[in-house]
Amino acid sequence: MHATDTIVALSTPPGRSGIGVIRISGPDALALTRSLLRDESFKPEPQRVFLKPLRELDGGEVLDQALVTYFKSPRSFTGEDVVELSCHGSPPLLLSIIDSLLYLGARAADAGEFTMRALSSGRLNLTQAEAIRDLIDAQTHAAVRQAARQLGGELSARLQPLKDSLLEIIVPLESSLEFVEDDLPEDLAAQVSQKLSTLAETVKSLAGTFRTGRLLKEGLHVTLAGRPNVGKSSIFNGLLRLERAIVTEIPGTTRDTLSEVIDVEGVPVLITDTAGVRTSSDKIEQLGVERTRRAIVDADLIVVVLDGSQPLAPEDLEVIEDAAQSRFIIALNKNDLSAHDADRVRDLSNGATILSVSAKTGAGLDSLCAAIVEPFSAHETFAGNFIITNARHYDLLRRTENAILTSKDLLSRRASEELVLVGLYDALRFLGEVTGETTPEDVLSQIFSTFCIGK
């Protein structure tokens, strides 16, 4: 369907792997494949897989057995003729196959070029193209699910009713301007004002899901803090279910910060274990303490670890004081040693959640996980658990909301309709921009600059 050249790229990550997939798209995809296979009679049935030997271009020695799938235009990802070659994942092998294809006349694909062609042929809309990138970059199952929903066109489908309601408001306002000779409902202004409020609320709540959306995409930064030897690293390991950090009986063993990502209810949580906070003359340990303070400042949430078997030390109080600058929860560790008395801590906790855990037995770690994501978790979802995960969409929704509110304000000040309508048309344009109907070309180019080759 495309008038121009045929592109090729490796669609799986570079490096050794079980299988490497090479994708060819364009009018010559099949012809190039025939030349590569040295089999001019190869006429594959579309969407079926064929096992074919791949030979060196010069010499004709068999290099690999490849699975070849042909997608006939327009029923392919790009809308063009596409051939996918699944080969064994040896980097030099894959490189030499791509080289052969380039030698035969294909062009190396630019970043995002396959997706661009899909967009150009109308196989995808803009939010769907963005969803492909999100899907590939997804770190957790929940992020995959969101991207998949967006890829399925859910965002565009969600925005359509908003655009429809905007139009429903615009149309009577316009007709009151255009058909002055007809009599119009007197209470139009009150009705419109009510509708605008509802609409602004809806847009706001959709935009509000971005907090959760960003969480799904970018994750949560959680820092474990506490005085030395309260068992932070044990909790860290318990959470990771991995023996990564060095845990010893000597106070101050953890001198650097250690970070690892875990999946908590779909949210990628970056947990950072820190050096115990205490005044020390040890140079290295001082450095560690400095990093700890920084990790505390950067965190979305701090888990203050206290030794529940010991009386509260002045250093514990210092840690709580530091943590109180941000959102924090308290983990009372070592509940296997003695019964906890949370009441003593409660007075100091300023209302923060207090959990009793044992890093040693693993008791209470599940509750700790749950408590970590609880303040951020998905109660801010839109109807049907739909959430916004893309900063560009968020920005446009905020603009939409502001434009609607500006119009509502003008209406309440009894401004003439043509002024009220300015904001409503802006709002409509912003919503259209999300799905790419009115996207300024530069935004498109920004979107494409974040694609990597082969997608």
Added chain:
Amino acid sequence: MSFDEVFDVIVIGAGHAGCEAASASARIGTQTALVTLNLDMIGQMSCNPAVGGIAKGNLVREIDALGGIMGHVIDRTGIQFRLLNRSRGPAVQAPRAQADRALYRTEMRRTLEATPNLHLRQGLVIDFIIENGSVIGVELQDTRRLRADAVVVATGTFLNGLIHTGRRTYTAGRAGEPASIELAESLKHLGFPVGRLKTGTPPRLDGRTIDWDAFEPQPADERPVPFSFATETIEQPQITCFIGYTNEGVHDSIRSNINESPLYSGQIKGVGPRYCPSIEDKVVKFPDKSRHQLFLEPEGHDTYEVYLNGFSTSLPSELQQEIVHKIPGLEEAKIIRPGYAIEYDFVDPRGLTPFLQTTKIRGLFFAGQLNGTTGYEEAACQGFIAGVNAALSVQGREGFRLRREESYIGVLIDDLINHGVDEPYRMFTSRAEHRLSLRHDTSDTRLSPYGRELGLVGDSAWDRFNQRFDRIARLKIYLEETRLKRSDERYYELSNLLGRDLGDSVSLAQLSQYQNVDNELIFRLLPGKMRSNFTIGDIETTLADILYSGYIQSQRVNFERIYQHDKLEIPQSLKFSQISGLSREMVERLERSQPQSFGQARQIPGMTPAALFLLLYQLKHAQAA
């Protein structure tokens, strides 16, 4: 081939499009023939005897600013001037004037006859004479042949016109005049894609049989706003129109006779304008409305004929009479001309260039209802553009076009040639993205310099333009810099009037933005000497400029974000088929439209954002190289 007469430009049809076309073409300096079926019907208003209205009034003022004639003619013949939408912002206000129908015709003919290089000819054009893909003349029914290098076709509803009243149909251009059948055939033969549209008109009543007391009077404005920037006063005595309503009895009669209406019997195939519905349509489509508004508009000073605005119908004549009697106040009213519907041919305007020249045949221009529009104003502005370009093309000069962001005329032509029509196209303010800057009273600042360049704005009009421009600039500075302080005598009075504190000092410009402050109040605050140098119209324009400047500024930012690359030129050498990744379908669309700038490419229907991005990338790449 021999010709009876030789001209530079021939205009077919002397309606609102044809008159503007012929006048502009002749005044640019080309020998122009205006050929019409009947010289006594030049500038005839087939339907409502009124010019202007919301957005349409802007078109007329734009034509005037460019040096057209419609504004002058209506200002001399208008018998009821009203500025519409007075309660709303100045950007959506527009003048409307009811004309004395007969006077309008006379004045239009007088204006054309006084135009040098313009030759009126009566006759029916039946065919075009084409040579090597260019038009070289026309053939008349009486066998005369006229030679010209450019021909403007402005045939209105006459092309294959078919009138319907009840089940009866007959060919006609409008009531009492023949249709143009052969010319329609000739256009079809040339391969132009022809469609069918419909419009309608209401019955005319004998004013002596109307019970006027049953209606609510609607007087003319005390201070009429003229269309032409050259008009200082409206000389015609102003009349009063009257407002009335239909009732359920009328609706019931229409409903029970709906099968008699060719609109509902399936007899009419053409598409009518949704926004100018017949009374049958109103009753059927809005069953919940218990009444519909009607306007009784006297047709002139020297006639008793009254136009029943709002009651367009194609019901059988005897039924029209019966139903009209059910309207309160019209119990005794006699219909002197029945209403009717008319179907006519139009040509898909997507085959036109922005200069209104057909892409198929060089030298052939289309204007007016033929292009699928409705309305005298829509027709007139196309006539003006087509006439100007016909003359320019004969003189070998570059074509003249207007952009969307500078004029309603630009919006209209842009919409027509890019999107085509699926119902008669009427202008609305909402069609113009930039309507806040397209006020009727700024038509001169927007367009008169073009008119001057074309040679259509004479010396005195140009002087007047420059003086007004200068007055408004001075007034703006004065209003922004003159501040009322607490110590001023008037401060107390004003703050009392507005019921609020106005701060330590307030500029007149700021003051004008408060609710309840009207233009007259600001005018009274000017020193006596200024009041005699400036008109209230100057104040209105200046204050409206101030009111909208913030919005226009912020809109500009938004539009610039979206349209920032529109001015990038597409080089002639660029082959769309060689842009990498562009689908064949997109290449075809581009090749068909031959856009000269990125902005034009952006407006081609069906272009995908990604395809535009690829084009943009190519253009920027080429620019950098």
